Each structure stands twice: as C-alpha cells, then as structure tokens.
Amino acid sequence: MALEEFHIKEEDAIRVRHERLRATVAVIFEKLGVPEDDAQLGADCLVMADLRGVDSHGVSNMLKSYVNGYNQGTINPRPRWRIVHEAPSAATIDCDRGLGIMIAPKAMDIAIAKAHTTGVAAVTMGNGRHLGMASYHAMRALSHDMIGMCMTAVGAFILPTFGREPRLGSNPVAYAVPAKEEAPFVMDWATSMVAGNKLEIGRRLKATIPGNWIARRDGSIITEPGPVPAQGEYYLLPFGGTREMGSHKGYSLMALVDILCSILSGSGYATITPGMSKHFVGAYNIASFTDVDEFKRSMDAFLQGLKNTPPAVGHDRVIYPGQVEAEEEKERRVKGIPLHREVVQWLEDICRELSIPVAW
Amino acid sequence: MALEEFHIKEEDAIRVRHERLRATVAVIFEKLGVPEDDAQLGADCLVMADLRGVDSHGVSNMLKSYVNGYNQGTINPRPRWRIVHEAPSAATIDCDRGLGIMIAPKAMDIAIAKAHTTGVAAVTMGNGRHLGMASYHAMRALSHDMIGMCMTAVGAFILPTFGREPRLGSNPVAYAVPAKEEAPFVMDWATSMVAGNKLEIGRRLKATIPGNWIARRDGSIITEPGPVPAQGEYYLLPFGGTREMGSHKGYSLMALVDILCSILSGSGYATITPGMSKHFVGAYNIASFTDVDEFKRSMDAFLQGLKNTPPAVGHDRVIYPGQVEAEEEKERRVKGIPLHREVVQWLEDICRELSIPVAW
Numbered sequence: 173m174a175l176e177e178f179h180i181k182e183e184d185a186i187r188v189r190h191e192r193l194r195a196t197v198a199v200i201f202e203k204l205g206v207p208e209d210d211a212q213l214g215a216d217c218l219v220m221a222d223l224r225g226v227d228s229h230g231v232s233n234m235l236k237s238y239v240n241g242y243n244q245g246t247i248n249p250r251p252r253w254r255i256v257h258e259a260p261s262a263a264t265i266d267c268d269r270g271l272g273i274m275i276a277p278k279a280m281d282i283a284i285a286k287a288h289t290t291g292v293a294a295v296t297m298g299n300g301r302h303l304g305m306a307s308y309h310a311m312r313a314l315s316h317d318m319i320g321m322c323m324t325a326v327g328a329f330i331l332p333t334f335g336r337e338p339r340l341g342s343n344p345v346a347y348a349v350p351a352k353e354e355a356p357f358v359m360d361w362a363t364s365m366v367a368g369n370k371l372e373i374g375r376r377l378k379a380t381i382p383g384n385w386i387a388r389r390d391g392s393i394i395t396e397p398g399p400v401p402a403q404g405e406y407y408l409l410p411f412g413g414t415r416e417m418g419s420h421k422g423y424s425l426m427a428l429v430d431i432l433c434s435i436l437s438g439s440g441y442a443t444i445t446p447g448m449s450k451h452f453v454g455a456y457n458i459a460s461f462t463d464v465d466e467f468k469r470s471m472d473a474f475l476q477g478l479k480n481t482p483p484a485v486g487h488d489r490v491i492y493p494g495q496v497e498a499e500e501e502k503e504r505r506v507k508g509i510p511l512h513r514e515v516v517q518w519l520e521d522i523c524r525e526l527s528i529p530v531a532w
Numbered sequence: 533m534a535l536e537e538f539h540i541k542e543e544d545a546i547r548v549r550h551e552r553l554r555a556t557v558a559v560i561f562e563k564l565g566v567p568e569d570d571a572q573l574g575a576d577c578l579v580m581a582d583l584r585g586v587d588s589h590g591v592s593n594m595l596k597s598y599v600n601g602y603n604q605g606t607i608n609p610r611p612r613w614r615i616v617h618e619a620p621s622a623a624t625i626d627c628d629r630g631l632g633i634m635i636a637p638k639a640m641d642i643a644i645a646k647a648h649t650t651g652v653a654a655v656t657m658g659n660g661r662h663l664g665m666a667s668y669h670a671m672r673a674l675s676h677d678m679i680g681m682c683m684t685a686v687g688a689f690i691l692p693t694f695g696r697e698p699r700l701g702s703n704p705v706a707y708a709v710p711a712k713e714e715a716p717f718v719m720d721w722a723t724s725m726v727a728g729n730k731l732e733i734g735r736r737l738k739a740t741i742p743g744n745w746i747a748r749r750d751g752s753i754i755t756e757p758g759p760v761p762a763q764g765e766y767y768l769l770p771f772g773g774t775r776e777m778g779s780h781k782g783y784s785l786m787a788l789v790d791i792l793c794s795i796l797s798g799s800g801y802a803t804i805t806p807g808m809s810k811h812f813v814g815a816y817n818i819a820s821f822t823d824v825d826e827f828k829r830s831m832d833a834f835l836q837g838l839k840n841t842p843p844a845v846g847h848d849r850v851i852y853p854g855q856v857e858a859e860e861e862k863e864r865r866v867k868g869i870p871l872h873r874e875v876v877q878w879l880e881d882i883c884r885e886l887s888i889p890v891a892w
Contacts (some may be wrong), residue, residue, distance in 0.1 A: 221631065257822060260620065260649070261647075262651025289620070290622070296821055332841050333850070334849070336843060345790050349791055387860060419735035425719070427717065427834075427853065428717075441834045451608075456622075460619035460622035461622070471764075473801075474791070481691075482696050493780070493783070493784035
C-alpha cells in the first residue's frame with residue numbers, strides 16, 4: 173500500500189491553521205487538569221506531528237485516547253516525575269503516569285545539558301504514558317548542534333519471530349541529525365512491520381494492506397494482500413514480516429528498545445506492564461567528536477548525494493529520511509493542517525463539553 | 533532461504549579446535565608484520581565469529597582478504613592510531629588504516645572506562661579497515677555489567693530506496709546486553725537486506741535466494757527466487773527490500789550508521805571513501821541507571837518469556853537474539869569448528885608460504 177492511501181481525501185478534509193489547533197488542544201489539556209506549561213508542550217508535540225504529515229501521531233489519531241485516559245484516571249495530569257538514579261551522563265526518571273508528550277521533552281533537555289558537559293548522555297524513563305511522535309523529542313537536540321535519539325516501549329501486541337503469542341510492542345526508534353542548509357536527517361519508525369495505529373487508520377480508510385504484514389491468531393502469516401481484519405483478529409509482526417525477509421532483525425531491535433526503555437529504567441518489560449509506556453532519550457554533542465561546521469557541511473553533501481541518486485526504473489526521485497516531512501511541514505504551515513471532518517466535529521463536541529470557545 | 537542452507541555440509545567439513553585455529557591465525561598475522569598483542573586480538577575476534585556460528589565473519593570468509601590487504605599495503609599492520617578529539621564521555625579515533633578487529637576492542641575499552649565514570653560513552657573511529665563481527669566488540673562490555681554497542685560503515689554498494697546507484701554500505705549494528713543465568717542478548721545484523729559476504733557464501737554453496745533480496749542494475753527489484761547472480765550484476769537493497777515492506781526503515785538506519793561512524797569521526801561518508809571502514813562503539817553502564825542485579829534478573833525473566841513463547845503453526849520454538857549463537861559456541865568449543873576442506877587447504881598453503889608449522 174502506498175502511504176498516500178492513508179491520506180485524507182481532499183473532499184473529506186477541513187484545513188485548520190496550526191496555531192489555532194495548537195491553542196485549542198492546549199486549552200483542552202488544561203481543562204483536563206494539566207498545568208499550562210505541560211499543556212502547551214503536549215499540544216506542540218501533537219500538532220508538530222500533524223504539521224510534518226505524521227497523521228498517525230497527531231491530534232486526529234491520539235487526542236481522543238489522551239482525553240479518555242485523563243477522564244478514566246489512567247493518565248496522571250499532574251505527575252510528580254522525578255530522577256531516581258543519576259550519573260554525569262545518565263539519568264533514570266519515574267514518570268508517575270504522566271504523558272510522554274510532556275515529560276520526554278524535559279528528559280531530553282536533561283540529556284542535552286549532560287551531553288554539553290560530557291559529550292554523550294542518555295535518560296531512561298519508566299512508569300510513563302504515551303510518547304507521541306518519537307522524532308519530536310529527538311529533534312529537540314538539533315538546535316543544540318547535537319544528534320538526538322528517542323525510543324519508546326509499549327504494551328505487548330507484536331509476535332516474536334516464529335511465535336503465536338505477542339511479547340513486545342511496536343517500539344519506535346527515532347534519530348535526528350542536523351545539517352547546515354538541508355533539512356535535518358530525521359528517521360522515526362516502528363520496529364513492527366507497521367505501526368498499530370496506522371493499521372487502524374487503514375481500516376477507517378478501507379485500505380488494502382500487503383501480504384506479510386500481519387499474522388493470524390495461530391501465528392501463521394497472512395501472505396496475500398487484503399483489508400485490515402477486525403481488531404483482535406490478527407497479530408502484528410516485527411519489521412521484516414517473515415524470517416526470510418529479516419523479521420529476526422525487527423524482532424531483536426524491538427526487544428532492544430524494551431530493554432533500554434523498560435528494564436534499564438527498572439520498569440519491567442512489555443508483558444508484565446500492560447498499559448504502561450517507557451521511554452529512552454539521548455543526545456550526542458557533535459562538538460565533542462568533531463568540528464561542528466565541518467560536520468554540518470559534510471551532512472549537506474551526504475544528504476544531497478542521497479537526494480541526487482538517479483531513480484530506479486518506475487520512480488521519480490530518491491528522498492532522504494526527514495525530507496518529505498520537512499516539505500510537508502512547509503506546506504501545512506501555509507495551507508493549514510487537513511483534518512477529517514469527523515475529527516473536526518469531535519473536536520468541536522469536546523470543546524463544547526468543556527466550555528471552550530472554538531474559532532478555527 | 534533457511535540460514536542452514538549456508539552451513540557447510542558435514543562431508544565437506546574438517547573440524548578444527550578453536551585454540552589451534554586461533555594460534556595459527558595469530559602467527560599468520562605476526563608474519564605479516566602485526567605486533568603480537570594485536571595479532572592475538574585479531575585472531576580472537578575472527579575465531580569467536582567461527583565459534584558462534586557466524587561463518588560469514590570468521591576465518592574462512594575474512595582472513596584471505598586481510599592477508600591480501602596486508603600484502604598489497606591497503607591495511608597498515610602497525611597503525612599509529614590516536615585519539616584526535618576527546619570529552620569525558622566521547623572520543624574520536626583516527627585508525628591510521630589499521631584493522632577494526634584489532635583497534636575496535638581498544639576503542640571499546642576506552643568507552644567502557646569512560647562509561648564507568650560518566651554512565652554512558654561513545655567512541656567514533658575514522659580512517660579504518662574491516663571491523664570483523666560487530667558483536668565481538670559490543671560483547672566486550674558484558675563482563676563490566678554494561679550494555680555494549682557497535683556499528684561499522686563500509687563502502688557504497690547498497691541502493692537507497694527508489695535509487696539505481698549505490699550510496700551506502702551494509703552497515704551492521706550490534707548490541708549486547710548481559711543477563712544473570714541466561715546467555716546474553718546479542719543482536720548483530722546488516723542494515724542491508726542481506727550481508728554482501730553472505731550472498732558470496734550463498735553463491736559458493738549454490739543456494740537459492742528469495743525474491744526481493746536484490747535489484748538489477750537499473751534499480752528494479754528481482755521479485756522471484758533464484759540463484760545469486762555474478763558479482764557486479766546486481767545491487768543489494770536496504771533491509772525491508774521493497775518500500776511496501778519497509779525498505780525506507782533499513783535505508784534510514786543504514787544512513788544513520790554512516791553518519792555516526794563516518795561523518796561524526798570527520799571521515800567523509802561511503803561514496804567518497806571507497807575501501808575505508810569507519811566504526812562506532814559505545815557502552816551504557818547499567819549501574820548508572822538502575823540496580824545491576826535487579827536488571828539482570830529482569831533480563832532473565834524477559835529472555836525466558838521470549839524463549840517460552842508458544843510457537844506459531846509449523847515452527848518448533850521461539851529463540852531470542854544471541855541464543856542460537858551461544859548454543860553453537862558451546863557445541864563448537866567441544867566438537868571443533870567446521871571449516872570447508874578448501875579453506876583448510878588454503879590455510880595450510882598460506883602457512884607453508886609463511887613457513888609456519890601447522891598442527892591441527
């Protein structure tokens with residue numbers, strides 16, 4: 173399936189200015205008991221996903237579950253997160269059930285401050301809730317001339333290679349690297365064959381998914397293309413899909429993320445901590461390794477070399493990781509963020525419920 | 533293709549004791565001008581790959597190219613490697629054209645020493661030569677109760693997604709994590725669809741490779757299974773193979789490895805440094821993040837949970853990354869390392885040439 177199939181059709185879309193959407197989401201968070209600063213931070217994380225075209229992690233796909241979590245008490249709106257272990261380049265945070273979209277930026281700031289002093293630093297975070305778009309946090313390092321990384325481990329719903337019971341989460345990995353003139357290199361992807369919420373969007377949009385993306389409940393892999401089965405009727409596979417196509421690689425990376433986020437933070441692992449998210453952020457201070465300007469100029473040349481690769485037969489262009497998202501952000505900042513009219517309706521309903529005036 | 537197809541048939545194999553093989557390889561290195569300590573270290577790295585069943589990076593598949601490199605002067609037997617940039621958690625090394633199998637362990641020791649003090653550390657290494665098995669270096673952290681990582685960036689022979697000219701190397705990534713009773717978690721894999729030298733072994737053993745593993749020279753992907761084409765008649769693809777199966781993920785990871793190993797070490801990138809290898813090693817000191825004993829017990833439970841996953845229809849068992857290699861090592865330490873008789877013949881020839889007595 174081409175990713176475009178997941179995009180909202182223009183006739184179903186209402187374009188909303190990012191500033192308005194961000195302000196509205198922040199007020200919704202505040203009405204749910206979140207302090208103002210955290211509300212702003214969380215809204216920025218969500219809307220940045222929408223701006224960069226990562227709809228799966230933006231307002232339309234995530235806000236509802238956050239609102240439900242606050243209402244049901246599974247997410248703590250005023251977490252007393254704290255550092256429970258610390259060293260010059262390392263820290264472990266207990267998130268006190270706070271949303272990752274608000275705590276991970278602060279953990280990243282800790283990693284950045286430490287990396288300024290030591291060169292490299294990492295912060296692992298236990299007992300947390302949803303991270304949002306992982307690259308949002310990794311990109312926080314860019315303006316400091318650092319390489320940022322971010323991972324998150326979530327509940328067990330992916331099969332290990334050759335297994336028939338889920339053991340791991342879709343555990344995304346993100347890295348962001350600054351360049352000089354070019355948009356930054358930004359990678360951010362699930363270690364599963366496909367992100368779970370992307371499949372849910374696929375179902376909503378009645379998309380056909382390729383073979384080898386998911387397995388039946390007995391662990392056998394569905395090899396033919398078809399629609400997304402009902403939730404509970406399939407399992408996700410590690411990136412690679414089948415062993416022959418390298419699913420052992422996706423499986424191992426997925427497990428590594430659970431180790432770095434969960435076990436290293438003293439916060440269990442996926443199968444024993446359902447509903448919990450754990451995170452891992454880090455920063456590499458470029459100046460501690462090499463000349464920063466030389467690094468960035470070399471990044472430009474490297475990224476241009478990737479962009480300028482002659483395309484394969486049947487393709488228009490080669491892109492580098494983060495390039496399309498930067499292009500999308502540029503466009504959406506001007507034209508607005510396309511939200512499905514049902515999402516806009518839901519936003520207006522929730523605003524009415526919480527007595528928030530809406531003006532798109 | 534099942535990996536077993538790559539294993540040497542028992543009737544073609546001669547079993548060699550690992551101690552004898554290690555000693556012989558060390559003497560070969562010494563005869564080529566390598567100092568004794570480095571010769572021992574390099575031999576240990578190669579033979580450990582053979583012990584763990586990673587034949588692609590062991591004596592049979594790598595030693596010949598190292599011997600040629602020393603003879604042709606492309607590898608420096610007595611490199612004056614030095615630290616060219618340093619911070620409390622970071623260092624950059626110029627390898628002076630020395631083999632990674634000998635310098636990366638020393639870089640890893642630097643990272644380990646730094647991580648003891650600060651919690652996390654990384655060392656990037658430019659101007660190097662072949663790394664050997666990446667997990668060998670990552671595993672060096674295990675006895676220090678640390679998580680080890682190791683990556684290497686090599687010449688440009690892999691296509692970026694949608695491209696028809698190679699831009700990146702197969703750039704493997706390795707992590708090693710200690711457990712208490714269980715064998716360590718060890719992942720180590722190429723970010724290409726398949727390691728280049730595995731394809732060469734495949735050709736030697738006349739194996740059939742699956743569709744979507746490689747592309748034609750015009751960038752179009754060979755979708756049907758078949759034999760390995762002649763060298764120069766195909767390009768390797770990033771892990772994922774096709775875009776639909778996630779090749780953009782493999783491509784981005786492959787590019788990230790080039791950034792961390794090459795650009796961060798001030799040593800260019802794949803397309804402008806043919807024949808050069810660059811490396812990146814790091815260590816996370818577990819005690820800086822959490823209680824070490826609790827971490828290791830949690831690792832045991834986590835790994836046992838993976839091993840005990842009920843297998844999918846048609847499969848016998850689920851394994852965790854590093855488990856099979858640990859089993860293989862146990863067996864090969866007793867039964868010897870199976871080398872193809874042609875490899876043993878070549879070893880005996882080279883020993884004769886260098887006036888080294890051979891006694892298997």
